[in-house]
Amino acid sequence: xxxxxxxxxxxxxxxxxxxxxxxxxxxxxxxxxxxxxxxxxxxxxxxxxxxxxxxxxxxxxxxxxxxxxxxxxxxxxxxxxxxxxxxxxxxxxxxxxxxxxxxxxxxxxxxxxxxxxxxxxxxxxxxxxxxxxxxxxxxxxxxxxxxxxxxxxxxxxxxxxxxxxxxxxxxxxxxxxxxxxxxxxxxxxxxxxxxxxxxxxxxxxxxxxx
Numbered sequence: 001x002x003x004x005x006x007x008x009x010x011x012x013x014x015x016x017x018x019x020x021x022x023x024x025x026x027x028x029x030x031x032x033x034x035x036x037x038x039x040x041x042x043x044x045x046x047x048x049x050x051x052x053x054x055x056x057x058x059x060x061x062x063x064x065x066x067x068x069x070x071x072x073x074x075x076x077x078x079x080x081x082x083x084x085x086x087x088x089x090x091x092x093x094x095x096x097x098x099x100x101x102x103x104x105x106x107x108x109x110x111x112x113x114x115x116x117x118x119x120x121x122x123x124x125x126x127x128x129x130x131x132x133x134x135x136x137x138x139x140x141x142x143x144x145x146x147x148x149x150x151x152x153x154x155x156x157x158x159x160x161x162x163x164x165x166x167x168x169x170x171x172x173x174x175x176x177x178x179x180x181x182x183x184x185x186x187x188x189x190x191x192x193x194x195x196x197x198x199x200x201x202x203x204x205x206x207x208x209x210x
Contacts, residue, residue, distance in 0.1 A: 004046050032110025042079065048180055049073045052102075052146065060181070060202055070146060072182060072201045074098030077210075079115070088119035094162065098182075099104060110160040110186075112136020127168040129176070136160035138184045147184070158184045158191055158198060165205030166207075175208045 052070035053060060075097045082091040096110040114133035122128065139159035148154040166178035185198035 007131060010067060010111045033189050043077055043210045044079070044176075044207045045075070045077045045176065045210045046178075046205055046207025047075050047178075048178070048182075048203040050180075050182065050201045050203025052199060052201050054146075055174045055200070060200070065200075065202075066105065067202075068146070070100060070102040070104065070144075072100050072108075074096050074108075074182070074202060074203070074205075076205065076207065078207070080116075081113075087115060088174070090118075092116055092131070094131075094136075096138075096160075096182075100140075100144065103146065104142070107141040110136060110138040110184075112160050113164060114162065114164075125170065127170060127173045129166045131162065131164040131166065133160070133162045133180075135187075136162075140184075144199060145198055151194075153192075155186075155192055155194075159187045160184060175206075177206050179206075 008182045050072055051067050052072070053065035053067050055065045066149050076094060078092045078094045080090045080092045084090065093112045094114045097110070098108040098110070100106050100108060112133035112135065116128070116129050116131045118129040120128045136159065137157065139157045141156075143154035143156060147158075161183040162180055163183075164178050164180040166176040168174070168176045180203045182201040182203050183198065186192050186194075
């Protein structure tokens with residue numbers, strides 16, 4: 001039995017995305033100084049959910065974002081692969097499996113290397129971490145109508161960006177509640193020039209060790 005032609009196309013894109021993300025993560029780890037590769041830390045798993053808004057990522061901070069009836073629910077898994085010996089800084093690999101619904105129904109797979117900063121002065125009373133992943137890979141099962149630009153064109157595979165603020169109780173620092181910006185984009189038209197912004201979701205979630 002032969003698979004449908006588009007199945008081969010999706011598999012090829014996913015394999016390419018996985019290879020690119022792995023190379024990016026490896027390159028970042030090799031370039032980061034004064035640190036150690038972490039082998040003792042395991043995976044953390046969690047979930048998050050949120051709603052699409054129709055401006056650039058910073059629009060939610062400026063207060064000029066409008067929310068549309070497009071929603072995202074996602075599972076996430078992360079694992080540290082590097083930790084600084086000098087600073088409260090580490091590198092984690094973040095993997096996402098999400099489902100969008102509302103105006104359009106589609107599945108998303110994403111991965112990115114994320115830097116975690118946990119050097120906040122109030123961490124003894126409220127453990128806090130900032131996680132940032134500016135470059136990653138996101139692939140969707142279909143092109144969202146919210147991402148289509150000129151001539152109704154769009155891409156399945158785009159850059160994946162996340163910015164996340166996580167909080168925990170002092171007694172359980174590895175059980176985190178977080179707010180996350182989940183973002184797909186063309187990196188300022190580097191990936192395509194269709195004129196679409198991509199997608200932005202403001203989400204809330206929880207993770208714990210697995």
